[in-house]
Amino acid sequence: MDALSEILKRFNLHADVFFSGNLCSLSEFDEPDGKRGHIHILKSGALELIDHSGKKRSIAQPCVMFFPRGKQHRIVPDPNKGADLVCATIDYQDVSAHPVALALPDFMKFQFSRYPDLKKSAKWIFKEAFGDADGRLPMIHRLCDIFIIQVLREVLKNGEIQHGMLAGLAHPQLSNVLTHIHAQADYPWSLETMAELAFMSRSKFADLFKDTVGETPGEYLTNWRMNIAKNALLKGDSVSMVAEKVGYENGSALARAFRKKIGLSPKAWQQQHLSV
Known part of the structure; x- marks a missing residue:
């Protein structure tokens, strides 16, 4: 098991390229509901980036x-x-x-001169985006999917995130625990079994986990199970099937935990989101 594979297997990321070329006029981007992210890969030229708070950044290097x-x-x-x-x-x-999506900050910038692996991946994207080879569009989409995974690798490798799930995955002792939780959400986890995986006492593990991830181990486990449950419900799975996947005895047990955390029953939440 590795830190990213289990997450990306359960929760897909899909890039959809909507522009490639020379941008010569102001463009504004906004996702009011936050359901989609944006990624911009600068090959050459220069621009001014203005964020939602009005902060301006002058950018003139490939990034x-x-x-x-x-x-x-x-x-x-x-x-x-x-x-x-x-x-x-x-x-x-x-x-x-x-x-x-929840673990990352609002904005991240990676200058290619500091990230050689990203630079290599970007070169392939630019070759396709600014060329005219057959199959160009599906190739760009797939390359951008790969590029996003490469970005996440850099986040973990370089400790770009200081707090939250990704900080935990980058931590030498917590990573093993989180990776096992992600892969085995249905396992009857206890503080003791988690601490054993980290080779720590329960009290030291609990303190380190809370300081690094921002939640107690129990809170994190519940939230992870709820995220998996929501993802499965979005795919049309029944409540009883979802309960089995995330370690609850039956659909009623899941419904109680889900309602307490989300404010709706799993069925009501599923109907609300599948009808959108």
Whole structure:
């Protein structure tokens, strides 16, 4: 097991490229409900990035700009050079049930001169995006899916996130615990079994987990199970099937926990979201 594979297997990320070329006029991006993210990959040129708070950033080096939850932002290209960009949306189906989207900050920027692996991946995207080979569009979409995984690898490898799930996955002792929880949500986890995986006492493990992840181990386990439950409900699974997947004795037990956490029964939540 590795830190990302189980999450990405359960919760898909899908990139949909909607622009590639030279941007020569102001463009505004916004996802009011936060259900999709945005990623912009700058090949050349220069631009000014203005975020939802009005903060301005001048960007003139090849890089990737990542808005995991689609926060409002504007791109103003250089009036003389323009900006050669590949832009994509990132679909989560339901951002409230996607742990990666929830774990990332509002904005991240990676300059390729500091991230050689990202630079290699971006070169392939640029080759397809600014070329005319057969199968160009599906190739770009798939390459952007791969690129997002590469971004997440860099987040873990370089400790870009200091708090939350991804910080836990980057921690040498907590990573093993979280990876096992992610893979075995139906296991009857206890504080003792989690602490054993971290080779720590229960009290030290509980303190470290809370300080790093921001939740107690029990709270994290419940939230993880609820995220899996919501994801399964969105796929049309029955409440009894979902209960088995996430370690509850039956549908009634899941319904009680789900209603306490979400405020709706699993069935009501499912009907509400599948009817949208």
